[in-house]
Amino acid sequence: MESALSRTTTLSVVIPMFNEAAVIPALVARLRPVLDALAVDYEVVAVDDGSRDDTVSALFDRGREWPQLRVLRLRRNSGHQAALTAGLHRAVGQWVVSLDADLQDPPETIAEMLRVAREDGVDVVYGVRADRSTDTMFKRNTARGYYWAMRRLVGVDLPAQAGDFRLLSRDVIEVLRRLPERAPVYRLLVPSLGFPSAEVRYDREARAAGETKYPLRRMMALAWESTANFSAAPLRLATWLGMSSFLLCLALIVFGMVVHVSGATIPGWTSMFVAVLLLSGVQLICLGLLGDYVGRIYATVQNRPAFHIGFDSRDERDEPAGAKPVARGDDRTPSFDSVVAVRG
Known part of the structure; x- marks a missing residue:
């Protein structure tokens, strides 16, 4: 089923989410017109990373009116990179864009990314932050220090000011799926693969709603993970x-x-x-x-898995009419409507 979908789905947009209920209305209002205007078959894979607010309910509410919205729910909070891994591994598009839910990285840039990838024949298009004036001075300085240290410690040709907003081809996704990385740091892992790449510059915006999910503690943990995973x-x-x-x-x-x-x-x-x-x-x-x-x-x-998928709305939608649910070990998929009723 997934191979057939991958032949017809041109674009997948993977969005890790943790307690992002407040920003979902604004996200859908900006993202859907952009993707509809591309005139391609697409899917939006919203990965709920064990949220404790109404993120799942808000996603299912929007999913009733937006059939391309696919909800991937993890059983527990596994971290941003693990949630991103789950979305990348389950995405079926020929091109896959990773995007944060806070709208600091504008969804309108996706069209430019896809155009550059097709015209230049590259496998990776990085979203590079040309203007970070909306971030605090502390955030800008720590980010600058992170990229400076990673270039010297890791030795990877790391694009300056490039976070997790990027477009990847299906070839890159398949390579990432085969890697034995248990805790990948994609902003270092993707450049290390050496695929042809390009950059699209944009102005970073202020967070649309909610609170940042990357305080100093998480930023320090990311810096250590980056160093320990890629350098001795x-x-x-x-x-x-x-x-x-x-x-x-x-x-x-x-x-x-x-x-x-x-x-x-x-x-x-x-x-x-x-x-x-x-x-x-x-x-x-x-x-x-x-x-x-x-x-x-x-x-x-x-070799324990970094994440456990509790529910994928695509599995329910692709179920043939009248077919009995297929047992998936202890990962039994509930019906779409029943999940909405429970979470709503």
Whole structure:
């Protein structure tokens, strides 16, 4: 069924959502006219990342009037990148656009992205933020620092000011689906694949409604995920710290021998205290860094899924008339109307 749909669906728009009920009316009001004007077969894959507000109910309400709107609901909150992964893996279009729900990245840019991809024959079109004046000074500076650090630590040809607003061809999607990444960071992973790419510049707008889902804590977590997933720099830092402490210990040994030969008397506990503290601190840093990588290896060996799909409205709509529901393990798909009734 999915292969047949992928041959007829030209464009998929994947939108991860977490507690975005307030912005859904504005999102639909701007996105639907843009996609209808393209005159192509399309779908909108709205991925609910375990929202605790009325996001799911609002999506189903809009889905009654917008048949191209497809609701993909995760069983629990799995994070923005995991929700994006679920949407990319389930999208069926020949071209797939990832878009945030807050309307800071204007949906009107999608038409330009699709035109550039077709005319230039590229597989990736990045949405690059030419103007970020609507963001706070802190957000702009931290973003600038993130891209600067990633270019030097990771070595990826990372487009400046390019977030998760991008267009990907079906070839790129299939490669991403085959990668064994458990916690992908797409703003680094996609450029690392080396597909032909282009850029479309736009002015970043203010959030249409609701609150940001990327506070400082999440931004720091993204920076660490980016570094740990694509670079061994922290391990090399541990190695350099170990070598530095070793050289310092050699210097202290030489100093102690010189003092002993000269006959000078010094309190022995001071040097011992400093040496123990220094070595213990370096060892703890190194163990912490190594432990994080060992934890990642452990999680990879377990091979647990990063997300669990609880419901996909397309499965219900594609069910033949009169057919009995197909059991999908413990992932039983409820009827479209019953979910609306429960959530509404």
